[in-house]
Amino acid sequence: xxxxxxxxxxxxxxxxxxxxxxxxxxxxxxxxxxxxxxxxxxxxxxxxxxxxxxxxxxxxxxxxxxxxxxxxxxxxxxxxxxxxxxxxxxxxxxxxxxxxxxxxxxxx
Amino acid sequence: xxxxxxxxxxxxxxxxxxxxxxxxxxxxxxxxxxxxxxxxxxxxxxxxxxxxxxxxxxxxxxxxxxxxxxxxxxxxxxxxxxxxxxxxxxxxxxxxxxxxxxxxxxxxxxxxxxxxxxxxxxxxxxxxxxxxxxxxxxxxxxxxxxxxxxxxxxxxxxxxxxxxxxxxxxxxxxxxxxxxxxxxxxxxxxxxxxxxxxxxxxxxxxxxxxxxxxxxxxxxxxxxxxxxxxxxxxxxxxxxxxxxxxxxxxxxxxxxxxxxxxxxxxxxxxxxxxxxxxxxxxxxxxxxxxxxxxxxxxxxxxxxxxxxxxxxxxxxxxxxxxxxxxxxxxxxxxxxxxxxxxxxxxxxxxxxxxxxxxxxxxxxxxxxxxxxxxxxxxxxxxxxxxxx
Numbered sequence: 001x002x003x004x005x006x007x008x009x010x011x012x013x014x015x016x017x018x019x020x021x022x023x024x025x026x027x028x029x030x031x032x033x034x035x036x037x038x039x040x041x042x043x044x045x046x047x048x049x050x051x052x053x054x055x056x057x058x059x060x061x062x063x064x065x066x067x068x069x070x071x072x073x074x075x076x077x078x079x080x081x082x083x084x085x086x087x088x089x090x091x092x093x094x095x096x097x098x099x100x101x102x103x104x105x106x107x108x
Numbered sequence: 109x110x111x112x113x114x115x116x117x118x119x120x121x122x123x124x125x126x127x128x129x130x131x132x133x134x135x136x137x138x139x140x141x142x143x144x145x146x147x148x149x150x151x152x153x154x155x156x157x158x159x160x161x162x163x164x165x166x167x168x169x170x171x172x173x174x175x176x177x178x179x180x181x182x183x184x185x186x187x188x189x190x191x192x193x194x195x196x197x198x199x200x201x202x203x204x205x206x207x208x209x210x211x212x213x214x215x216x217x218x219x220x221x222x223x224x225x226x227x228x229x230x231x232x233x234x235x236x237x238x239x240x241x242x243x244x245x246x247x248x249x250x251x252x253x254x255x256x257x258x259x260x261x262x263x264x265x266x267x268x269x270x271x272x273x274x275x276x277x278x279x280x281x282x283x284x285x286x287x288x289x290x291x292x293x294x295x296x297x298x299x300x301x302x303x304x305x306x307x308x309x310x311x312x313x314x315x316x317x318x319x320x321x322x323x324x325x326x327x328x329x330x331x332x333x334x335x336x337x338x339x340x341x342x343x344x345x346x347x348x349x350x351x352x353x354x355x356x357x358x359x360x361x362x363x364x365x366x367x368x369x370x371x372x373x374x375x376x377x378x379x380x381x382x383x384x385x386x387x388x389x390x391x392x393x394x395x396x397x398x399x400x401x402x403x404x405x406x407x408x409x410x411x412x413x414x415x416x417x418x419x420x421x422x423x424x425x426x427x428x429x430x431x432x433x434x435x436x437x438x439x440x441x442x443x444x445x446x447x448x449x450x451x452x453x454x455x456x457x458x459x460x461x462x463x464x465x466x467x468x469x470x471x472x473x474x475x476x477x478x479x480x481x482x483x484x485x486x487x488x489x490x491x492x493x494x495x496x
Binding site for chain 2: 039040041042043044046047048050051052054055057061062065066068069070071072
């Protein structure tokens, strides 16, 4: 269970990223194995592991991060249309759903 | 179906969305300002050497959101104070100070006093701000002092502030305020002015249209470091040779038997010192050469011409073209990743500012009830924009 924290608050990937146990193959296997998990699966447990992976310049990190960008059509279209969609800074839900909404460059 | 996204829509234009979809990034709170994980995330991004990381949509979105949190504070505490400081200093050093130093400059006394007070206030406020920033960095990062000391922009930020305090204090305490500017005063003012203009490059990093360009300049300096050592080594080598040859440039007067006359004047050396010889070589490498001094009847003209020929071939033709090639590669690399470099500069700015301007990071809850996930919106529209 690589995403369950132990008594010190560390997951298996946290331990694998420590200097004394560093194993990039395990980390890559781990990322490959969980990148297609359904949404809201394990996000918070990887918060610090991602920072460490960035510092270690882990090769498969970009692929993993973009794979965790999951389609989520929960919001009704009417909610979006109410916001008039002027520009990206106005394209923001502030009423009922407590989420932060912002846009990025074209997906092309 | 025409695909249209928000940033392509002009201000005030409306369009009818046909299909809207959202994506969620499944790692929460990385975009929040009071989260310890987001602090670490931005710190890691600012320290990485892997520029491809910034091509990730997720990384771009998180940086965009974090940037939105600090953008107003940057304008309030960095850009606008710099503009005020710049305007005050330029008007004082260019207009008020020279006139006040004139014979009939007494009418500028109040203006001079006002400018000096403003400059001292700006300087003290900036120094206090830098000290505060430094202390917060030490508090929130393990190697906070290294982060601060490695940032060259901080030196260009602090140096003019200290110099202006010393300069104003010196002129007022020594009662030299109404005296004409000395050469030393002008040198101090020019250094302050130069540092303030360099600061403007630091501020240009904050805009998307210029961030990557500043990064390009920094990388060019970094990439030509080996070349620079070789080039200036060559300058010193040729300069040394020119200096030795230039010491006995003209033959001394001799009698019919070939002996040097008693009243013969010592020949003028071509260069008064070694530094001038190196500078002559540098100017020759830049295309500004003067071969008249070689003369037509000196003993060393063959070697002088040979040296000059070597300088033009090695420095001007080979080394400088090599420099252009090196800079071209850097230019191409940065232009191919212009957006990524712009995000990288933003990440570094956020990392430097987040400890000073943002809220204190809270300890992560082990099992939080509420999590905030960043959402990305995209929209497909059909046909032209519709007016309401």
